[in-house]
Amino acid sequence: MRVILGGTFNPPHYGHITPALYAADLLGVEHVDLMPCKLAPHKSVSVSETHRVNMIHRCCDTHSRLRAELIELSLPSPSYTVKTLRALNSKHDDTICFLIGADSLYNLDKWYEWESLLNYCHLIVMRRDSETFSPPPAIAKWLRRNAIQDIERLHQRKSGHVLLLNTPLKTISSTQLRNEIASENADTLDHAAPDTIESWVPRNVIEYINDNQLYSE
Ligand SMILES: Nc1ncnc2c1ncn2[C@@H]1O[C@H](COP(=O)(O)OP(=O)(O)OP(=O)(O)O)[C@@H](O)[C@H]1O
Numbered sequence: 001m002r003v004i005l006g007g008t009f010n011p012p013h014y015g016h017i018t019p020a021l022y023a024a025d026l027l028g029v030e031h032v033d034l035m036p037c038k039l040a041p042h043k044s045v046s047v048s049e050t051h052r053v054n055m056i057h058r059c060c061d062t063h064s065r066l067r068a069e070l071i072e073l074s075l076p077s078p079s080y081t082v083k084t085l086r087a088l089n090s091k092h093d094d095t096i097c098f099l100i101g102a103d104s105l106y107n108l109d110k111w112y113e114w115e116s117l118l119n120y121c122h123l124i125v126m127r128r129d130s131e132t133f134s135p136p137p138a139i140a141k142w143l144r145r146n147a148i149q150d151i152e153r154l155h156q157r158k159s160g161h162v163l164l165l166n167t168p169l170k171t172i173s174s175t176q177l178r179n180e181i182a183s184e185n186a187d188t189l190d191h192a193a194p195d196t197i198e199s200w201v202p203r204n205v206i207e208y209i210n211d212n213q214l215y216s217e
């Protein structure tokens with residue numbers, strides 16, 4: 001079984017890493033694969049793919065359970081998840097648990113061929129800003145058909161289930177981090193108490209951001 005977290009990672013942060021590792025623990029999987037998209041379907045991205053990948057590699061240097069999955073960089077863009085999952089399935093037989101945050105779940109019906117996603121993976125949903133999940137009606141209806149409670153069931157089928165997990169809440173976003181840095185708080189990030197920095201972003205990622213003057217305007 002593989003646990004994959006797709007994202008723009010602009011930049012990666014502990015809102016990605018902490019709940020993803022927690023989910024992997026519950027699933028009994030050692031690694032979490034961070035999979036940067038080439039071109040995000042619903043977003044504009046301000047820094048190069050190379051910087052985003054380098055920051056992911058830094059996260060992997062800090063956390064040995066993280067790995068980089070770079071398949072989307074060689075697939076056509078935009079990076080539609082259903083197409084990526086098909087490509088991954090054609091290469092390996094592993095069951096894929098694809099992680100998404102609650103905000104992604106609530107918008108899932110806007111994704112390309114979203115109703116096919118569960119043909120290729122299980123979806124594991126992490127809490128984002130709130131203790132509880134409050135999906136809109138269309139998604140709630142879909143969840144009634146597809147959501148399970150018992151983690152063991154993920155090991156019994158290769159795809160087709162959705163699991164909402166009570167992952168630790170880390171209410172940070174890449175947008176918030178970019179705004180902090182753009183508003184000249186990069187210095188604050190750099191000199192803040194180590195506990196503060198390390199609760200947002202791995203230190204070597206902050207160093208990378210500062211060294212490359214990312215997000216400063
Ligand atoms: N703090 C968080 N807690 C749980 N899941 C998160 C968190 N931040 C991001 N995610 C999830 O990780 C995936 C990748 O997120 P992404 O790289 O877009 O980060 P982001 O912080 O949401 O970025 P942005 O602020 O630029 O929109 C998405 O499925 C998203 O829901």
Ligand SMILES: O=C(O)c1ccc[n+]([C@@H]2O[C@H](COP(=O)([O-])O)[C@@H](O)[C@H]2O)c1
Pocket residue numbers: 005006007008009035037040041042043079080081082104110111112
């Ligand atoms: O397939 C889609 O239509 C689709 C639409 C929006 C997001 N995604 C994927 O969801 C993951 C998180 O996306 P984002 O935009 O929150 O960084 C990332 O792997 C994206 O490729 C996928």
